Amino acid sequence: MKTLSKLIVREDALPEPRPRVVGWGDVVGREGGGLVVLVILFGALALASDSFLTSGNMANLSRQWAVYAIIAVGELLVILTKGIDLSVGSVVGLTGAVAAQLLVAGWPVPLAVVCAAGAGAAVGVVNGALVAFARLPPFIVTLGMMGAARGLVLVITGANTIQPLPPGFSAIANDTVGGVPNLFLITVVVILAAGFLLRRTVFGRYVYATGSNAESARLSGVPVPRVLVSVYAISGLLAGLGGVLLASRLGAGVPTAGESYELDAIAACVIGGASLFGAKGSALGAAAGALITSTLNNGGNLLGVNSFYLRIAIGVLILLAVAFDQLQGHLRTSRASPS
Template identity: 85%
Template sequence: MVLRKLIVREDEFGTERPRVIGWGDAVGREGGGLVVLVILFGALSLASDSFLTGGNMANLSRQWAVYGIIAIGELLVILTKGIDLSVGSVVGLTGASAAQLLVAGLPIPIAVLCAVLVGGAIGVLNGVLVAYAKLPPFIVTLGMMGAARGLVLVITNANTIQPLPEGFSAIANDSLLSIPNLLWITVVVIALLGFLLRRTVFGRYIYATGSNAESARLSGVPVPKVQVTVYAMSGLLAGVGGVLLASRLDAGVPTMGEGYELDAIAACVIGGASLFGAKGSALGAAAGALITSTLNNGGNLLGVNSFYLRIAIGVLILLAVSFDQIQSRLFAKRSP
């Protein structure tokens, strides 16, 4: 039974610890991303005197924060062997919704909450169509990507929404203890989702669903509910990212979030997640997002053509996928 292999329950004396297949190699996967980060930081600090300055580090952390939050939401779906192509459009829709609600006079907390719930509602719809209507995740989220982007254009009339209340911009652009608010928020998200995946029964259910959904179902895992929940969480986190991006820009921009779905998937893959499910971690996805953000930041400082940066990120994705395939084949050969 797959779930018996995936889950080891503690006895009354706590002599056994929960373990999930895939966590054992998670350290290696995260470690690879961290090694790339160290090398990247070292090379850029030598190539540019401006890279390690306080101002640039604050700017990098703000760039990374939104990508990191969206990537972690995407990771939850990828772990169940799914895909969410709608997160970029959800970012745009929630950011535009928050801006419109603020212009209409709603208090900032209520406007932010409503916008994030819009993202969650889209995620629930994606999950229901995948889990209960049995539609392919790629098709469902591709269709939702187009529908949500269309809603953004309808809401904004293809125009930028501003000015927004001053307090809204402070959410993303102010600092606490000289550390940007966005960085604090991202660290909290990483910690919470990392705990969810590693230390809770639901986290084990996610890995079990991605490993073998049918065997997990026969073992008692509520697979459809798990799928709906991970899509809902992906939508919620994309909603959080959209609100934070609108706050950072201090405007509701109709093109906001375009292409972010590919960046989120790239961050997950570079961070060690497998598109075949059940492999990956919140820290790895965040590290992958930081790698791509650092490449873009360093490239801008060095005046590197942005087209070359896209090529570099594409090569990283190919290398990460190739490494995952090689690792899977080696593991299969060693298995009895």
């Protein structure tokens, strides 16, 4: 009985996997690293190109960043549980195609948007169920879903671009409010909502606890399977939202939309301070990582830099971010161990 009582832990006794009030040490150590890189990058590009800080280019950059950031925030929730979602790029293409097909068939814009985003969430639920209940590796599950969803896109569209789409749908991504692009505003809302969910709710504590040690979390009363299904569902939902917004921005349902976006989302999370070993990262960090990669691409285009070199630069940033995370882990271990 004594042994059993030690395993039963009340919900309010569940340890905080990460502090809810982030101190300066945490900011400088993780999310702040990405923000410092971002400030340096903005300063360098502002000096290198007179066009970089213009209002037109900033609006263009915010639109480029928005879709990547939304997908990266969804990917972050999965990474926090020590998982990975390789299907988000295909979900972007699938949901954009679904929305386009429904609009061409005469569906109202709001209903088409909701159904398309719901399709993304449904893909996420399938991924989460296979990971949580069938206990299949997240890499294999989402790799298979990546191929299946991309194939479904090609079936739905017949490998053809779907257009034209109603002006009301294109206005979602291309209009502005007081000079601020709609895409930017939508993305800020998503980031704030995800930040609140992770930092100020019991579910957020469950996510970090699951990524820290799933078995210990389960013994502490955390409903680990439901948490896993939920994070994959949210990832699919946000990828679906990103696909709808991308289709709105392009004014068409493109069957190849979202290709390689899964790699960009993972890169954004890692560059923004998330750990692929789980339980470390924030929505702000993922958004900052997405802005770094978007700024590199935007600045490279302005300066006429070969896009292949930009991919190399992003790859080097990923390696540096992972090395920095490993170094921090070793430092914490050495400080904790008795001398």
